[in-house]
Amino acid sequence: MITDMQLVFLILIITTVCFLIPRFRADLVATCALLALLLTGLVTVPEAFAGFSNSVVIMVAALFIVGEGVFQSGLAKKAGDLLVKKTGNKEWKLTVFMLLLVAVLSGFISNTGTVAILLPVVVSLCRQMQIHPGKLLIPLAFASSMGGALTLIGTAPNLIASQSLADSGYGSLSFFAFTPIGLTMLIIGILYLWFIGRRMLDKPVETKTGMVTNFNAAELVEQYRISNYIHTLKTPEDSSIVGQSIKELQLASTYHITVLEVIKEKSSTSLKRFSSGRLIHPITVGPSYIVEKGDIFLIYAERDALKKLTADTGLIHLLGEPPKLEESHLAEVILTPQSRLINQTIRNVNFREKYGLTVLALKHQFTEAKKVNADDRLHYGDAILVHGKWNDINLLSSEKNDTVVLKSAAEDTDLANQTNKSWIAGIILMAMLIAMVLEWVPAVVSIAVAAVLMILTDCVRNTDQAYKAINWQTVVLIACMLPMATALEKTGGVTFMSEGLINSLGALGPIAVLAGLYGITSLFSQFISNTATAVLLFPVAILTAEQMSVSPIPMVMAVAFSSSMAFATPVATPPNAMVMAAGKYTFLDFVRVGIPLQIVIAVVAVLLLPLFFPF
Incomplete structure (x- = not known):
């Protein structure tokens, strides 16, 4: 008959396998694992839900609000502006200053949020300096992970480590431990990325459409292969659709086409010219737009649908010079790893209704x-690739938890959610850090007070924005995985793993055991959440040390x-996944650059830890 310990390990193995399957959300997997432990009697009801009252869970949730205040107040954007000013036109300045900036920011706020802010900035600078973004974006992601390890609040595993030691009677770790x-x-990592890593990522600048210093809509259209689907139609005076709204025409449902823009002939000299030389004024088209005679439409459609439309309505298909979409109406968007849009269909997301945007093309990882x-x-x-009004693109860019607007024509635009209270956010953040460093109050109190102050001072617009800022997937994941560690301890699973580690490496001394722990953790964190890995292995680390x-x-x-420090796969950390599409990386790119860095950092850790924290 199966023992309780074997049952826990069976649930743990199934949970780990489910973590590896992208189709399943990590928080849902963790919740199911929690229920499995509860229903099999491996943990009691209080034990099962104790994680939700754990101070680490509260701190992580509050830190997301503090980070949102930093973003919404414009403080993070100022850091991005600083990157632009300090780089000049030199690649070494851009690389080194970018790595230092992202590392410092990640030491105090979410590394995912930091990368979301700096990713479009770095891509834009690469375009200006004619550098392939793939040369810098993996270093950006890696530096954010290394920066998160600089302070107690830089990453969730650090907070859990401190709490685990405190719960076991060894006291909590200091802010700068x-x-x-x-x-x-970080220093060794930057040297590696500058002298070795970036050379492995040295890719030729894309010249298919011509590398330019400014945003180029034609470049995006070419990259996403949609030029054959953009057509120009003119409305003759006797057309049957004149006087009808776009909604009344039901073009999407009847012909499977989307009207993107309409060109109105004007006399202003500030307007762009159509292929015939006439001045034009392109505007996006909404459902309420009333068709007028002489309108020139840019539509998105298959050729068969186009033929049927022109036959039924009398619209004239204008041939000749390929139609060009208005640059301010296009943007390239990537999904964040915790995006609520993941696993939803385009139809269910309702981009048109929710954001006022049309999705033109889609690019999955490793595919065209x-x-x-x-x-x-x-x-x-x-x-x-999305199309719509710039204001709507701006609204989409403000939802940092779901999407990052990577390329767009906008420059120096104020985001819709920016509060312009960067100095207030800076004071709150600094006060929180000072309180934590001097240990005036418990860390959870400092962070919670800072989160509330961000809301009360309008650095975060309102309470609803604060709730949206919290990455509930991470919060639920931590709260639901803590009972797994409890079940392993109750059933002897932690003792089993600890004794196995000691029996295999204990004869070589504590440094060998430390190296073994580091290696096991490193292997797990390449494929499943670093938080889940840390929660499971901290009890093993503590018991192993006690037995030795x-x-x-x-x-x-x-x-x-x-x-x-997970660098070897694109799914190892959220920042790795975020730069995947923007840098046009393959899985092998992460392996080639990440594994050597993984080994170098591991050697540094194994050598330095006993020196700073003797056994």
Whole structure:
């Protein structure tokens, strides 16, 4: 008959396999694992839901609100502007300053949010300096992970490490406990990325459509292969559709076409010219637009649908010079790893109704871009090309939890959610850090107070925005995985893993065991959440140290560092996944650049941890 310990390991194995399948959300998998433990009697009801009252869970949720205040107030944007000013036109300045900036920011706010802010900035600078963005975006993602290990609040595993030690009676870690080793790792990582990593990523500048310093809509149209679907139609005076609205015509349902823009002939000299030389004024078309005679429409359609439309309505298909979409109406968008849009179809997302935008093309990881279909399902790491008013694109760009607007024609535009209270957000953030460093109050109190102040001072627009800012997937994941660690401890699973580690490496000394812990954690964190990995292995690290009669602090910190330093796969961390589409990387790119860095950082950790935190 199966024992309780075997049952826990069976649930753990199934949970791990489900974590590896992109179709399943990590928080849903963790919730199912929690229920499985509860229904099999492996944990009690109080034990099952104790994670939701854990101070780490509260701190993580509050930190998301603090980070949102930093973003919405414009403080993070100022950091991006600083990057633009300091780089000049030199690649080495851009690379080094970018790595330092993203690392410092990631030490205090979410590394995912930091990458979301700086990603479009770096891509734009690469375009201006005629550098392929793939040369810098993997370093950007890696630096954000290394920066997260600089402070106690930089990443969730660090917070959980401190709490785990405190719960076991060893006291919590100080705010800068991770900094000496983390800073050494960062410096070595930057040197590696500059001298070795970026050379592995050295790709030729794309010249298919001509590399230009400004945003180029034609370049995006070419990359997403939609030029054959953009057509120009003119409305003759005797057309039957004159006087009708776009909604009344039901063009999408009847002909499967989308009207993108209409060109009105004007006399202003500031307007662009059509292929015939006439001045034009392109505007986006909404459902309420009334068709007038002489209107020139840019539509998105298959040729068969186009023929049927012109035959039924008398619209004239204008041939000759290929039609060009208005640059301010186009944007390339990537999905964040925690996006609520993942696993939904284009039809269910309702981009047109929700954002006022039309999805023109879709690019899955490792595949070529294609014309979008309403039943296409959005996946982890997808990139999409959208069309619409710039104000609507701006609204989409403000939803940092779901999407990042990577390329667009906008420059120096104020985001719709920006509050312009950067100095207030800076004071709140600095006060929180000082309170935590000097330990005036418990860390959870400092962070919670800072989160509330961000809302009360309007650095975060309102309470609803604060709730939206919280990455509930991470919060639920931590709360639901903590009972798994409890079940492993109750059934002897932690003891089993600890004894196995000691029996295999214990004879070689504590440094060998520390290296083994680091290696196991590193392997797991390449494929499943670093938070879930840390939650499961912290109890093993503490018990192993106790059985060897050594300090558990270096063991716990080894797990914390290793879980955050995940470079070898694009799914290892959210920042890795975010740069995947933007840098046009393959899985092999991460393996080639990430594994050597993984090994170098591991050696640094194993050598330095016993020096700073003796056994």
